[in-house]
Amino acid sequence: MKKVSCIFIVDDDPITVFGIKKMLKSVAECDDIQIFQNGHEAHEALKERNKTGGTIPEVIFLDINMPIMDGWEFLDELIQLEIKEQIVINMITSSIDPLDHKKWADFKDRCPYPLNFKNKPIFKIEANELGCMGIAS
Numbered sequence: 001m002k003k004v005s006c007i008f009i010v011d012d013d014p015i016t017v018f019g020i021k022k023m024l025k026s027v028a029e030c031d032d033i034q035i036f037q038n039g040h041e042a043h044e045a046l047k048e049r050n051k052t053g054g055t056i057p058e059v060i061f062l063d064i065n066m067p068i069m070d071g072w073e074f075l076d077e078l079i080q081l082e083i084k085e086q087i088v089i090n091m092i093t094s095s096i097d098p099l100d101h102k103k104w105a106d107f108k109d110r111c112p113y114p115l116n117f118k119n120k121p122i123f124k125i126e127a128n129e130l131g132c133m134g135i136a137s
Helices: 014-027 039-052 071-081 098-110
Strands: 007-010 033-036 059-063 088-093 115-119
Touching (some): 071 088
Parallel strands (some): 007 059, 059 088
16 A cells, blocks of 8 residues: 555546545555645645645646636646646546547646546556555555
8 A cells, every 4th residue: 555645636526536535545545635626726725835835745636627727727737836746647537539638648748747547437546546656555
């Protein structure tokens, strides 16, 4: 089981959030799991943590389609924050649009963080989706 200091789940679907939290219990030990309904809320929290020296999430589960600020807009803002810590970002979507996969590939080329792509529904969370920064216990 990996020890992870902080995880952000950014998704407006409560069923997906519930499922991710449940699956995380079997692969990760984390006392700081934060839930956000949209990218704007998550961005504000991340910006505040970065400014005040708070814990930066090691892992973000990021829905693509959300109100207010979607996953793509969140990624644009995240890249501009220039956070030095490594963050593994897991893009999650129920979209079957091939353009979303192409957009992910484009972001993967310019994003300084590992960027995974996962279709909903999520049935399992793999260790590589939690990054290599976790400490085995």
